[in-house]
Amino acid sequence: MDVVYALVIWRLFMILPRPEEGEGGTTTVLDLIINEWDIFVIVLLGLVIVIIFWLQNNSLFGYLKATDRIHTAITIFQLFFLLFFLYSIGSGLRLGAGADSRMLESFAALLLAVSAYLGWYYAYRKGDLVSDDVPASKSEALLKQNLAEPFTALLTMPFAFVGPIAWELSWFLYPFIRWAFGRFAKRVS
Numbered sequence: 001m002d003v004v005y006a007l008v009i010w011r012l013f014m015i016l017p018r019p020e021e022g023e024g025g026t027t028t029v030l031d032l033i034i035n036e037w038d039i040f041v042i043v044l045l046g047l048v049i050v051i052i053f054w055l056q057n058n059s060l061f062g063y064l065k066a067t068d069r070i071h072t073a074i075t076i077f078q079l080f081f082l083l084f085f086l087y088s089i090g091s092g093l094r095l096g097a098g099a100d101s102r103m104l105e106s107f108a109a110l111l112l113a114v115s116a117y118l119g120w121y122y123a124y125r126k127g128d129l130v131s132d133d134v135p136a137s138k139s140e141a142l143l144k145q146n147l148a149e150p151f152t153a154l155l156t157m158p159f160a161f162v163g164p165i166a167w168e169l170s171w172f173l174y175p176f177i178r179w180a181f182g183r184f185a186k187r188v189s
Contacts, residue, residue: 001061004079005054008086012043012050015093038164039093045171046089049109052174053082053116056146060120063139065131071122078115084108102160102167106153113149120146144185148178 017036019029033040057078067075088108092101123129124139152174159170 001057001075001079002054004082005050005057008050008082009047011086012046012089015043015090016040038097041168042089042093045168046086049085049171050082052149053112056116056149060116060123060142060146063131063134063142064123064129066129067123068127068129071119071127071129074115074119074122078112078119081108081112081115085112097164099161102164103157106156106160106167109156110150110153113153117143117146117150141185145178145182148174148181151181152177 017032017039019032085105085108088101088105092105095101120143124143130139152171155173155177156167156170159167
């Protein structure tokens with residue numbers, strides 16, 4: 001799985017604009033950043049989202065003692081949705097910052113987040129795959145806390161219709177949503 005995450009990060013890097021040579025081309029790095037700022041922002045946002053899911057994935061997999069066919073299938077869907085998220089970013093950059101392209105990116109992130117959540121849900125509640133060293137209260141807290149990612153992706157969807165900047169800024173609600181779900185998980189546990 002780490003290889004796929006690393007490849008997605010590499011592909012995000014390759015999306016970054018390059019200086020153009022010749023007449024009318026970009027002459028300074030500052031010109032490049034100013035002229036292509038929206039691409040830099042989308043790639044940075046995509047990178048942050050990928051890192052969040054990579055860290056979450058590594059953290060949750062660290063609590064497993066085993067996996068089975070169903071959990072593996074959920075994990076493969078998660079990897080597919082990670083690649084679909086990358087596809088949605090590329091499509092949005094090619095087609096422009098319209099409501100439909102931003103909605104596709106939010107939807108792809110939602111699918112990724114839901115599959116990650118379902119993987120942990122199955123491992124903990126259905127598959128008995130969580131290490132015996134992990135207390136049930138910790139597993140339950142992680143289950144509740146990891147609702148922050150799908151909730152954030154869902155929350156960004158209406159902002160796609162407000163405008164690209166509003167949509168991009170809506171993703172910055174994630175730390176607050178994660179904090180709120182973490183507090184909720186501690187209170188309930």
